[in-house]
Amino acid sequence: MKRGKQVPFRIGTTTPRCDACTKVTGQEKYAADYYGDHFFWAGVKRAGTPHGKLLKVNTEDAKRLKGVVAVLTSEDVAGSNRVGIIRGDQPVLADKKICYAGDPLALVIAENKEALQAAVGFITFDHEPLPGVFDVEEALKKGAPLVHEDSPEGNLLRLVSVETGKGASAFDECDVIVEGVFQTPFQEHAYLETEAGWAYLDDSEQLVVVTTTQTPFRDRNEMAPALGIDVEKIRVIVPYLGGAFGGKDGIAIQCLLGLAALHTGGVPVKMWWGREESFLASTKRLSARMRYRLGVKRDGTFHALECRAYFDTGAYAGLGETVMTLGLEHAGSAYRIPNVSIEGSCVYTNNTVGGPFRGFGVTQVTAAMEQVIDMAAQRLSIDPLAIRRSNALEKGDKNCIGVTLTHSTGIKKCLAALSEHPLWREKEGWKMKAEQFKKRGVGIACMAHAMGYPAVVPDFANAKIEFTGEGRFRIYAGIVDMGQGNTSTYAHIAGAMLGQDTSVFELVQPDTERTLPSGSSSASRTTYVYGNALIIAVEDLKKRILDKALHLFCSAQAEELMLVPGGIRHREGKKKVSLRKVAGLFDEPERTCTAHFRSPAATEMLDRIYLGPHIIFSYAAHLSYVEIDMLTGCAEVIGYLAVTDAGNVINPQAYEQQIQGGIAQGIGFALSEDYKVANGHTDTNNLATYIIPTAMDVPDMMSVAVDNVEETGPFGMKGIGEISISGPVPAIANAVADACGIRIGRNPITAENIFQALQKQDDQEKPR
Amino acid sequence: MAREVLLPRTLDDLWEIFHAEPELHLYAGGTDLLVKLRSQPPLPSGSPSPLVCLERIDGLKGIYEEDGLVCIRACTTHSEIMKDPVIRQHFPVLTKVLSLLGSPHIRNMGTIGGNICTASPAGDTLTPLYTLGASVEARSCDSGRLMPLKSFILGPGSVALQQGEILYGIWIKKDHDFNIHHFEKIGQRKALAIAIASMAALIKLSGEGTIEKIRLAWGSVAPTVAVSHTIEDALTGKPLTENVLRDAMPLVTDALSPIDDVRASAGYRRRVATNLLLRLLQYKDA
């Protein structure tokens, strides 16, 4: 683990992240860390009521307060006042309607925080309350109140259906049919860094916004029409984020900050949401209700699958329909199923706002699918691992929506590794050792996760690397690093190719003026797509460096030279010249290499599913050890194993970080996280009531990476960012069922839920 | 408008402040009060009442023994109490409770007096102190009075302090003869957990396994700590067996009056608090 100063990056070898030092010393400057000698604070008055016709926002009293600079309402928004990447249905500041409790009604700019807080408290509004819709199935009924009166299909945002083979009629050919209804709640990302930013008009009247977002280039395109300014007049800068997990994908704080900066007379303005505001106004993982039916042959072969899903996108479309669609594309998890009938409705309600969350919609469907599989295995008395192995996808198979898998497909390898792991082999012995009032169970689950955008959305990155005058390398990362460490991995890749160590790299975080458009930090794509582009740029640069270096090694051929840490050496001779010296030979324009890469995408069956299918998937098989306290219902995860096929591993430490972090969030989702909304209001509005795991709630986790190479990936890798979050809910639910025979069908599987189910089981077993 | 924050160093200083500023907010660790103030909208004008922080008053800190009694002064932090050898030796139930209260940071800041004066139904220190039969001492500039903790706690968020009075200390008798000190808390996670239900128990168990004496108290299942002499009487003199405990369980259920909240339903609280009694079986052969 200890490395000397001069050890270059190597693919497959752990190297601490480039950003660790500045973060561990408190030097790294996040969006919330911008202050100045003279600046204003901005903040928002929010509705606090879920549905109504907005008649008037009363700002006069607030405006009169000392220290208040301006109070803006929708009338002060010069542009369309609408954002939302697909539907554009969300106002920057509410104008006609209130569609959920977090809707922003007015924006206050003040000289200090105290005045800001007081002013927000003084704003009132007149509205006509409307009955709300809070349940997906109720929302689709005739006569249900409409969240958006102008929505073409009422509260139905999108219906997606896929049928393959004989569809549902194939159930007639099955020996065993199992079914269940599964529900997953809204999940809050709960990144430690709440939304924050700093904005100002620079000398050229350009609006500069430094903020927390996963989508700087897209934001700029959305902000311009919404605020009525030219795209070229907006610059978005994104420092390292303090976590995001999908929750900073799309417009949240960006327009409000921008709008504020347009009204300060040139003074910079700062905004930083408190925890409660972040919970109220940020997006949530879409809650889902799924009816599942799985038909199986006597030998355990999956034959038919039916999935009817309802996803709650809340008040605005955002990316809700794409979240659901990705879920439906994974409705059959990692198995061959010849006949499927999948249908999902993405529905508007007045609950909250749904959006991307690590795992997208896959986490929801996997929770359901992997539980019905255990139910089928139990009915057929087949081992849950065996039934999975015999149905697992292989390269060349068709997945559940009928798309042929032409890329690396390692789920069988994952299951094989799991079957040999001590945690699987020793499980019966472990279960026997439960103490008084405890029961133990072991559960497994498989998962797949697509990488990148769906087929019809171009998935590309533009890499840019500069060889500086000092002989250092500056990588311009166009994709946000929300904490996953993608930008460090860019240095790792370039370093491995250039024979350099961390010390010569500089990473420029996304800045619409300095870095090149490369899409969002999402979809498990950041290393794959940018890494591929970077490899091309680095090859180009390397060639340029060696060619230039020839001037300093008279008589040599470029092939005889090699890059070593800090310099260039002749392969045979002893002579070494420093990079700085070589850099001196470069003309300015030659220093920078750029390259474009577009990810491979499906070319067939584009109409199979909304926006087209994916073709590259990562796979995993998880196992959990769970102990239940029969007196209280408390479930504790005692052990956890994740076996993953995410292609080749570039940096084992960074890889494990993703696996472990995803599992911990998944354990939270499985056992305690529940963003409860009742009649449009939530009581789980802070970290005291929305329960994420502490260090005592997560066990030591084991991670195994199976040996598999994705030929199209940079050094054979594929996406690792999301997949692990989809395992814990089903793996833990299956372990709970294994321990005490109950299946709750709904997470979080709280102590109370388990307790009630146990009680019901007791009542049923009691002779009457 | 900024608030004044006063940090008296002695009780006499405090009394003077009381005299000059009858309207004030006291705090010790601030882990309850400052959280509460945060959620209150600021006053746009006028001068808010001053805050008086008790953390610098040496006379309100520390643990002392006097005539077979131990006095924990009100502003002693949870961490300090946990570390104290006298408490560890004589009142392990209290040490156990404190090790589960909030988080290490909260224990470094929060005080036992603050926990008592907050008088939350979920206040963790209350159940062990009830079982230990603790008394509290309130003091004002010219007088002091001692009363059982039970009479000090009036209801959720309400204690029997009068204008100009503070909680000075908690008195506990050292010479109890309980040989089993038990506490369990059910929360939504293992740390930073507000109790859904909790139970403290002190038992004097004979060598033969007979319950010679028992004190029980439940938290988070009633407006204040729930105790019941009926249950204690029913168990006294009986052997510590599953049947004996199960027989007493209906009495527990009757003694509780929980409510629904964001953390759990009343029904769950009632049943699970009852079940906690069975956990005492672990001491059967101890």
Next chain:
Amino acid sequence: MKISFVLNGKKKTTDVEPDMRVIDLLREHLHLTGTKEGCGSGECGACAILVDGESRLSCLMLAAQLEGKKITTIEGLSKGKRLHPVQKAFVENGAVQCGFCTPGMVMTSVDILSRNPDPSRDEIREGISGNLCRCTGYQKIVDAIEYAAKDKNR
């Protein structure tokens, strides 16, 4: 109100509103933005600092309370370019991801190790149980603290 205290080894006197939260004093007045705010209500530990060597939540402390105290923030831990052993352990063990919990986590770890130089993994988990981290799943943080404890250079 004038208050005097020792900040990261240096005497400091500053004129502030007495009811300003310590976290705001550090970040807004003293430009020490290493200390983070994740909740403002004691739940996350991101704002942890050391006061007279013991951890405190700077979001639940008012400026006046600093009078005469010794404060250490994340900025005061490393000596020049040399990382504190706990910081070094965090870097090498991959305990840092987004890094937003990191300053509070590091300060807490220093506190843990000062009281218990050889903690078990369970003791470490208990010790950092007031510091939420949403990225790491805690495992590598526990590894790092364990490593720092064993690190002979301490």
